[in-house]
Amino acid sequence: MINLIGTVAITAAWLGAASLAVLGLTAGFRRSEPLLRGAKYAAGFVFASMVAAVGAMEYALLTHDFSVEYVAQVGSLETPPYYTAISLWSSLEGSILFWGFILASYTAVVVWVQRRSHSRLLPFALGTLGVVGMFFYGLVATVANPFGVVSPVPANGPGPNPLLQNHPLMGLHPPLLYLGYVGLAVPFAFAIAALLSGKVDEEWIRTIRRWTITPWAFLSLGIVAGAWWSYEVLGWGGYWAWDPVENASFLPWLTATAFLHSVMVQERRGMLKTWNLTLIIGTFLLSLFGTFLTRSGVLDSVHAFTEGFIGPLFLGFIVFITLISLTLIAWRADRLHSPGTLDGVVSRESSFILNNLLFAAFTFTVLLGTTFPLIIEAINGDRISVGPPYFNMVSVPLGLLLLFLMGVGPALPWRRTSGEKLRRTFLPPVLAGVAAAGLAFVLGIRAVYPLITFAFAAFVMTTIVEEFAKGIGARRRISNVGPLRALGQLLVRNNRRYGGYIVHVGIVVIVVALSISGTWRFEREATLNRGQEMVIGHYTLRFDSVSAWREPHRDVVAATFSARRGDTDVGTVVPSTNFYRQDARASEPIATPAVRSFIDEDLYLTLMSFDPSGAHATVRVIVNPGVPWLWIGGMIIGLGAILSVAPQRRSALVRMVTARSEGS
């Protein structure tokens, strides 16, 4: 029964998307209101169908209906309900279904938010979303149909991949990432709309900015949550390995970040139109490329997700989208030619252009590193792999330059500036930077990159503080309120700008944490008898006991260690090894590290092996300084992003005043 409901819902979604595509594009070319209204209904219909499809799948999962192929693949009676519910995205078919569901939701939200818009862009954008939707719903309806019938009905299933049911963050990381990836289809659709209508105006900029920041924020949080997940689950004490799949999420993030900056240049100065369109289209292509990488097994040779026609079909879609959109850009290039030119070499726009060049270079080096094994194999058949040394070598300098620009750009005025002004603005931040590096040097830090990082971080933070101080001062002069009140007003009324600064604070926190954890992490592995102690850094660990218990879906063996930090007792730390049952991978136990976080660092324990009688255990202990601040930085980014997409509430007066205080 569920098989039928699901398949019907998916087919309905595909038909809805096909009508959305036809109605939207025709409405765009003919400028027809009734057709646009039809397209909006089609978008609503697609959304309703996808809600039904995902609802049916969740129902099947939670009721363990093993006649549904996907449930038979990833479900099991023993898996706890939470992991059963989120196993929607634990395997190929389910995750494409989920992809489609998010796309339908975004499309519906676009219709809702723009319901009063009479823009020429909207019908084209909806039509484009319809075309993208046709591909994904088509996949779900045919080659990746999760609703296939299994007969005879198995009594039980294997459960999801153990790694994907070992930590609650699995419920957060994939949805965030998908909300990012899929959401980038919306700015892409508006870019195509601009090309088709030949219209790139104020409204386009406003619309596309908002629709880029939202998925950008989800993507950022998704990346941080992914790093966190791998840190908490995989047990090697790291959070980023430059794995192709990680790079796949980082690439669109880089180009989207570049776009969010360069679109401001277009907003202010009317420049970079073609570049911006290329960037945002490239961003969506990279997000498709990311999905392709993770779903087709081209670079990643883990075999679970690779079968069938999905790879070739996906590639066909990427080819189609790439050629169509790049040809459209080439065709419209003349009309999009920008009138503006750079006035001063030292200006905000020039710093943004430099920022874009760096982001482009960053994207290129990561893309090159990711696809290099494929290039080499295409040329001479050798199989090689490109590892973290390459990526770290190229990304650290680029990242530091970007960090530096993050302090320079916002503090520079648009168009041009005078030497005197420059001195006044940059003296305090430069002093702060020099002081930070000097202090670090006095404290005994001799590593070059951390010293530069601290200097730049202090420099950027000081410029941000200056910006806030300037804003608060201006608000106090206008409305005669206290500083806190003024700060509140600043954040509410000029949320876009100050939200952006808060995001910058989050990035600075993350970069400093990366630098610290990358430089000063250390580890030891030891085999301890019961009651024996080991010392690592200023921690003392004592091995107390091994205990084992049975849970419905797994057997857990845990070792208890008592930890002291200096002279302070900090309680027990309990790393474990989990043995999942009913699964192909059951013979490989999954180690679950125990992480004890302090304000400055993490104590990270992985149980390597144990003696069943509890006489001794081997443990890997890692002291990870700075790591807690990665997650804190991620949350700051999230806050800043929420603030800057919140609807603007600016009276005409405020707009006038902020325009003045922005230094134009």
Place this chain on the structure above:
Amino acid sequence: MRGRWRWLLPLSAIPFLALLGFGLTRNPQFFPTPLIGQPAPVWTLQALDGDSLSLEELKDKVVVLNFWASWCIPCRAEHPVLMQAARTWPDEDVAIIGMVYDDTERNAERFLARMGNDWRHMLDPGSRTAIDYGVHGVPETFFVGRGGVVAYKHIGPLTWDVMKTKIDSLLAVPR
């Protein structure tokens, strides 16, 4: 970016797309295994029907060693291929051997009763044989030529094409 040069933009994407296309032509299921070309790890195991069998006894035949489990969905999908193989080649040329992987006897028997059973299945307590063969998951299938040397390994569900080409090529080797 004006004039004729602008058409370079779409053209520049073509090599990259071609590269991705090349990526798809490679077999992602190809895992180099050190076993290829080596004598297959020997075993003597108890079959599901109670008899005992060892790989030694099969050394004059082409052996298809298929690791499977009743809880494995792709194994259901490939089962008909094995059935057809069992019908196609006579027992004295090709021995198909199922290796029950991480499963209970009862579940395995129930699976076979439903899906059909024309060949022998070995029990592998503690997955010792699976470990000898370096099995990652199920289904995985090893093709062992006459004389007991591992010729191919296939990961994932078998297709008739794979089955036929591999067995034919092994049968073509003169005794």
